[in-house]
Amino acid sequence: MDQVARRVTIADVAERAGVSKTAVSFAFNNPDRLNSATATRILDIANELGYRPDPVARMLTQRKTGSIGILTPQDLSVIFANPFFGTFSAGIASVSEERGYGLHFISPLHGSLTRAIHRATVDGVVAIGLTDDHPEIDEVRRAGLPMVLVDSATTGDAASVDVDDEGGARLAAAHLLELGHRDIAVLAIDGPRVAGSGGHGVVDRRLRGYTETLAEAGVELTDDAIAVGPATVDGGIEAFDRLWVAGRRPSAILAMSDAMAIGAIRAIHQRGQAVPADISVVGFDDVDLAASTDPPLTTVHQPVRGKGEAAVRLLLSVMEGGHAAPVHRRLETRLVVRSSTGPVSQAGRR
Amino acid sequence: MDQVARRVTIADVAERAGVSKTAVSFAFNNPDRLNSATATRILDIANELGYRPDPVARMLTQRKTGSIGILTPQDLSVIFANPFFGTFSAGIASVSEERGYGLHFISPLHGSLTRAIHRATVDGVVAIGLTDDHPEIDEVRRAGLPMVLVDSATTGDAASVDVDDEGGARLAAAHLLELGHRDIAVLAIDGPRVAGSGGHGVVDRRLRGYTETLAEAGVELTDDAIAVGPATVDGGIEAFDRLWVAGRRPSAILAMSDAMAIGAIRAIHQRGQAVPADISVVGFDDVDLAASTDPPLTTVHQPVRGKGEAAVRLLLSVMEGGHAAPVHRRLETRLVVRSSTGPVSQAGRR
DNA sequence: TAGGGTCCGTAAACCGGTTTGCTAAACCGG
DNA sequence: CCGGTTTAGCAAACCGGTTTACGGACCCTA
Numbered sequence: 170m171d172q173v174a175r176r177v178t179i180a181d182v183a184e185r186a187g188v189s190k191t192a193v194s195f196a197f198n199n200p201d202r203l204n205s206a207t208a209t210r211i212l213d214i215a216n217e218l219g220y221r222p223d224p225v226a227r228m229l230t231q232r233k234t235g236s237i238g239i240l241t242p243q244d245l246s247v248i249f250a251n252p253f254f255g256t257f258s259a260g261i262a263s264v265s266e267e268r269g270y271g272l273h274f275i276s277p278l279h280g281s282l283t284r285a286i287h288r289a290t291v292d293g294v295v296a297i298g299l300t301d302d303h304p305e306i307d308e309v310r311r312a313g314l315p316m317v318l319v320d321s322a323t324t325g326d327a328a329s330v331d332v333d334d335e336g337g338a339r340l341a342a343a344h345l346l347e348l349g350h351r352d353i354a355v356l357a358i359d360g361p362r363v364a365g366s367g368g369h370g371v372v373d374r375r376l377r378g379y380t381e382t383l384a385e386a387g388v389e390l391t392d393d394a395i396a397v398g399p400a401t402v403d404g405g406i407e408a409f410d411r412l413w414v415a416g417r418r419p420s421a422i423l424a425m426s427d428a429m430a431i432g433a434i435r436a437i438h439q440r441g442q443a444v445p446a447d448i449s450v451v452g453f454d455d456v457d458l459a460a461s462t463d464p465p466l467t468t469v470h471q472p473v474r475g476k477g478e479a480a481v482r483l484l485l486s487v488m489e490g491g492h493a494a495p496v497h498r499r500l501e502t503r504l505v506v507r508s509s510t511g512p513v514s515q516a517g518r519r
Numbered sequence: 520m521d522q523v524a525r526r527v528t529i530a531d532v533a534e535r536a537g538v539s540k541t542a543v544s545f546a547f548n549n550p551d552r553l554n555s556a557t558a559t560r561i562l563d564i565a566n567e568l569g570y571r572p573d574p575v576a577r578m579l580t581q582r583k584t585g586s587i588g589i590l591t592p593q594d595l596s597v598i599f600a601n602p603f604f605g606t607f608s609a610g611i612a613s614v615s616e617e618r619g620y621g622l623h624f625i626s627p628l629h630g631s632l633t634r635a636i637h638r639a640t641v642d643g644v645v646a647i648g649l650t651d652d653h654p655e656i657d658e659v660r661r662a663g664l665p666m667v668l669v670d671s672a673t674t675g676d677a678a679s680v681d682v683d684d685e686g687g688a689r690l691a692a693a694h695l696l697e698l699g700h701r702d703i704a705v706l707a708i709d710g711p712r713v714a715g716s717g718g719h720g721v722v723d724r725r726l727r728g729y730t731e732t733l734a735e736a737g738v739e740l741t742d743d744a745i746a747v748g749p750a751t752v753d754g755g756i757e758a759f760d761r762l763w764v765a766g767r768r769p770s771a772i773l774a775m776s777d778a779m780a781i782g783a784i785r786a787i788h789q790r791g792q793a794v795p796a797d798i799s800v801v802g803f804d805d806v807d808l809a810a811s812t813d814p815p816l817t818t819v820h821q822p823v824r825g826k827g828e829a830a831v832r833l834l835l836s837v838m839e840g841g842h843a844a845p846v847h848r849r850l851e852t853r854l855v856v857r858s859s860t861g862p863v864s865q866a867g868r869r
Numbered sequence: 870t871a872g873g874g875t876c877c878g879t880a881a882a883c884c885g886g887t888t889t890g891c892t893a894a895a896c897c898g899g
Numbered sequence: 900c901c902g903g904t905t906t907a908g909c910a911a912a913c914c915g916g917t918t919t920a921c922g923g924a925c926c927c928t929a
Contacts, residue, residue: 176663176885178884178885178886179885179886179887180885180886188908188909189908189909189910190885190886190887190909190910191887191888191908191909191910192907192908192909193886194886194887194888195887195907195908198887202906202907202908203906203907203908204906204907204908207907207908219661221637221661221662222637222885222886223884223885223886224637224638224639224640225575225578225579225584225640225884225885225886226579226884226885226886226887226914227885227886227887228575228578228640228886228914229575229576229579229884229885229886229887229914229915229916230885230886230887230888230913230914231886231887231914232914234575234640235638236623236638244612244613244616245608245609245612245613245616245622246609246610246612246613246616247609248609249605249606249608249609249612250605250606250609250807251605252602252605252807252808254605255599255600255601255602255604255605256599256600258595258599259595259596259597259598259599259600260596262594262595262596262599262624262626263594263595263596266594266595266596266626266627266628269628269629271623271624271625271628271635271638271639272595272623272624272626273586273621273622273623273624274612274621274622274623274624275621276612276616276621276622277616278616278619278621279619285621287571287572287574288574288585288586288621289574289621290574290575290578290584290640311569311571312571313526401807402807402808402811431808431811434811435810435811457600457602457751457752458602458752458781458808458812460785461752461781461784461785461812461813462808462811462812462813463811463812463813463814463815464813465813526915528914528915528916529915529916529917530915530916538878538879539878539879539880540879540880540915540916540917541878541879541880541881541917541918542877542878542879543916544916544917544918545878545917548917552876552877552878553876553877553878554876554877554878557877557878572915572916573914573915573916575914575915575916576884576914576915576916576917577915577916577917578884578916579883579884579885579886579914579915579916579917580883580884580915580916580917580918581884581916581917582884
């Protein structure tokens with residue numbers, strides 16, 4: 170027994186059964202082509218030998234992998250820390266599982282998303298948070314992979330699923346204005362390449378919604394009222410703290426994600442302030458737990474799970490049919506008012 | 520141009536460059552074997568043609584896929600709804616990304632986990648929540664894949680990572696006893712095959728911790744004080760509601776996951792009761808958001824992210840070295856007391 | 870000038886399956 | 900008994916790469 174346990178191949182089964190490889194292959198994939206007695210005999214022997222067709226070899230000949238990729242421009246270790254992503258993934262999974270596809274997450278390997286793309290064995294890709302100008306998009310395109318963009322900028326020729334970010338942001342800003350707030354700070358999501366004007370699509374759109382709505386009410390949103398961080402609880406804490414130590418004392422916060430909003434609330438409490446008595450906070454996403462936070466979060470609802478489902482459905486239709494023109498879907502957002510926002514406080518306001 | 524856009528293969532590049540396939544392969548993987556001028560010329564031509572080595576073909580010859588699998592006995596669409604899993608995945612991702620591995624999620628396809636395992640192209644598997652007696656474990660073993668079990672029953676011959684579930688559960692139960700609670704209900708996690716005594720390892724261990732600790736104080740935990748549901752917010756809501764409509768009015772709840780605990784709190788509020796004034800709630804996991812719920816959750820802390828990291832590290836060491844004896848790691852749990860628990864109320868208790 | 874090393878490149882085998890003709894035998898009605 | 904149709908199974912090509920073994924050219928040394 171000094172022999173290393175080699176994998177059982179189709180040839181082993183064929184030899185043992187006294188038939189050709191073809192016959193074995195047929196027994197598995199096309200039993201009707203064989204005498205049913207032979208087929209079951211082959212299957213029995215295969216089973217006895219513990220033979221399982223090598224999925225990689227199968228992929229190679231069939232030119233399909235049976236799984237779809239989820240492309241993220243940031244490390245999964247940070248993306249997964251955002252509850253938004255869990256819900257989004259649940260949406261993705263629900264339809265891909267139903268359709269028999271596995272899930273493969275593609276994230277930058279050693280800093281290179283391009284490298285990760287070339288290593289990935291998938292039949293199609295859902296790219297989340299990649300803007301059109303990201304060079305990696307071309308990489309996927311050149312690889313000949315069907316793709317749908319989620320939360321990008323929908324100008325391109327690829328199919329896409331988005332939500333009405335700008336509209337949602339406007340609702341959030343308008344809500345705060347209505348409550349009398351004038352000194353408002355923004356907690357923005359930190360993309361991998363946030364600098365520059367053409368940056369992160371979602372961030373841009375939301376920011377535009379905030380800025381314009383405030384501007385229409387005569388309130389200017391200056392750059393130093395915007396703090397940036399990853400879309401996580403810790404990111405929200407740090408972003409708010411940076412504003413605070415810089416001396417800003419806003420009466421309200423517009424956070425671009427619920428995770429950041431929750432972080433902000435935590436940081437606010439740590440500074441001895443109350444929400445919403447001293448500072449109001451509005452989130453974005455309306456994740457599952459937003460209704461259960463202390464205080465329950467006022468936030469912009471987007472159909473997170475539905476977005477994932479729609480993305481995969483669209484991807485599958487691109488993979489199977491191939492539309493003439495790329496489809497762009499835009500889902501609705503709405504404001505959900507809970508208890509983290511309230512009228513601006515008289516006391517302590519300058 | 521009626522020609523379908525065929526993928527550019529290594530042969531195309533070779534022909535165009537007037538060299539052999541071998542040379543092209545070397546240019547990519549072993550440039551030193553070639554005259555550097557030739558190598559760059561080949562690379563240039565490859566680039567110009569838009570050639571990318573097919574990852575599947577590469578996998579086949581190299582006998583490795585460059586990605587690790589995460590095996591879950593339940594549909595991802597429900598697993599991902601639990602914030603625990605996001606954090607756990609973040610842990611997994613952080614070390615697998617660092618080591619250059621992609622992530623592939625393996626969940627039951629059309630109800631069959633076995634089928635999913637055979638389709639999966641991975642170099643190793645982290646199985647979460649699979650008990651030793653699950654037949655799928657053998658399937659992985661027979662496929663010759665290195666594997667580590669997380670949250671299973673550590674009796675087997677496979678490497679494993681667990682936490683001290685029973686100890687944590689004891690702390691939770693003891694805490695409630697100390698506060699004077701005697702009428703206590705349990706919200707248990709619903710596994711795919713929860714029935715039977717040999718069922719879900721984690722559930723068993725936690726339940727044992729609850730039961731024995733209560734029993735030592737003379738409090739019996741009867742079957743009708745245990746409600747079962749998926750480890751999600753909705754699962755917690757439904758489980759509590761079932762207890763409620765069955766007429767149970769416990770003064771405290773032991774939930775096996777924070778998501779369920781939060782669901783329970785929501786359901787309790789809906790019934791017009793207060794937490795912890797009327798009913799105390801203890802969770803399990805201590806997810807990121809547990810400190811931010813209303814009220815902040817008293818819960819059993821386990822190092823969720825660390826568990827993911829440890830699992831992958833262990834898996835990689837199995838894949839690379841291959842230990843003589845399987846390693847079993849057990850991480851600590853501890854009770855974090857926040858505000859969802861309080862002394863049993865005098866009023867209204869029978 | 871023979872012998873021995875590098876350097877550069879190639880042909881062919883190989884990874885483990887699937888699929889496409891093709892053939893030989895059995896079957897079938899007339 | 901004969902031509903035509905099924906039925907059952909096979910050999911070989913193929914998917915797209917990697918790797919081994921080999922050989923020619925060139926250089927150096929004794």
